[in-house]
C-alpha cells in the first residue's frame with residue numbers, strides 16, 4: 001500500500017525502494033522475518049517495519065536509505081517484461097493528454113506498467129485507468145503489481161488484443177494512449193472510446209509508423225495533430241578558453257590618444273610581464289575564481305595581406321556545455337484531439 005498515499009512509517013507489505021548508492025536503487029516488499037542482502041551488509045525487514053521512510057538505516061558496512069516509491073522511481077527499478085517508457089516521455093504524455101484527478105484514461109498495451117503507474121497517479125482518486133494487454137502472463141503480472149501497490153481500485157487491467165477486438169468503451173474516455181507496433185489498426189475503436197474533445201497519443205519509434213498513424217487519425221476526424229520527440233539534454237561542466245582583444249583602458253581614449261594607441265598595440269615581453277604583475281596584485285582572489293584566470297597568448301593576425309604576430313588575452317573559465325550529438329531517441333509522440 002505504499003503508492004496510493006503518502007506515508008510516514010513503513011508497514012509490512014509495503015513496496016520499499018532502497019537507495020544503496022548513486023545509480024543503485026533496488027525494490028523490495030517488506031515481510032516480517034525476511035532478510036535483504038545489500039553491498040553494505042544484511043538488512044532485516046523487521047528493522048524497517050515501523051521506521052520512517054527517508055531515514056538512513058545502518059547496516060554492518062554502511063548505510064542505506066529506504067524511500068517511498070513514486071511512479072518516477074518505480075520506472076527505474078521495475079521488472080522489465082517489455083521495453084518501457086521513461087519519465088521524459090511520460091511527463092509530456094500526461095501533460096498533453098490533459099490528465100487530472102477524475103479523468104478516465106485508456107492505455108494499450110500495458111507492457112511492464114511503467115506508464116500505467118504515472119497515469120493512475122494523475123487521475124486518482126476519482127478517475128480510472130483502463131489498460132489492455134494481449135499477452136496473458138504480462139497482463140496478469142501487471143494486475144498483481146497494481147494490487148500489491150494499493151492501486152487496484154483505480155485501474156482495470158484487461159487481457160485483450162485491442163486491434164482485433166477494440167476497447168468496448170463508448171464515448172467514455174477523456175484520453176487514450178497507444179504503445180503498439182501498429183497503432184493505426186485500432187484508431188477506429190479509439191474514436192469510439194473517446195468522448196467529444198478527447199485527446200489521443202500514440203508512441204512509435206519510426207517516422208513511417210507516425211505517417212501511417214497520422215493518416216488514420218485524419219481519416220477518423222481527429223484534428224490538431226502534433227508530433228513531438230522528447231530528448232533530455234544534459235549539460236556537462238567544462239573548462240573553456242576564450243581569446244579577446246584588449247583595447248586598453250577606455251577612459252584614456254578620450255584623454256590621451258597617444259597613450260591609448262600605445263596600449264592597444266601588442267605589448268613587448270617586458271610590458272607584458274609588468275602588466276601581468278600589476279594585474280595579479282590588484283586582482284581580488286574571489287573575483288579570479290568566479291571569472292576564471294587570464295593569460296596572454298600569441299596569435300597570428302592578417303591585415304592588408306600581411307600576417308603578423310599579436311598578443312591577445314585569453315580567459316579560461318568554467319561553463320555548462322550540451323553534447324554536440326544528441327543521443328537518446330526513444331520514439332515520436334503523436335497527439336491529436338477528437339471533436
Ligand SMILES: C[S@@+](CC[C@H](N)C(=O)[O-])C[C@H]1O[C@@H](n2cnc3c(N)ncnc32)[C@H](O)[C@@H]1O
Nearest residue numbers: 084085109111112113114115133134161162163
Ligand atoms: C512496448 S510495450 C508497452 C510498454 C509500456 N508502455 C510501459 O511503459 O511499460 C508494448 C506492449 O503492447 C502489447 N501489445 C502489442 N500489440 C497489442 C494489441 N494488439 N493489443 C494489446 N496489447 C498489445 C505487447 O504485448 C507489449 O506488452
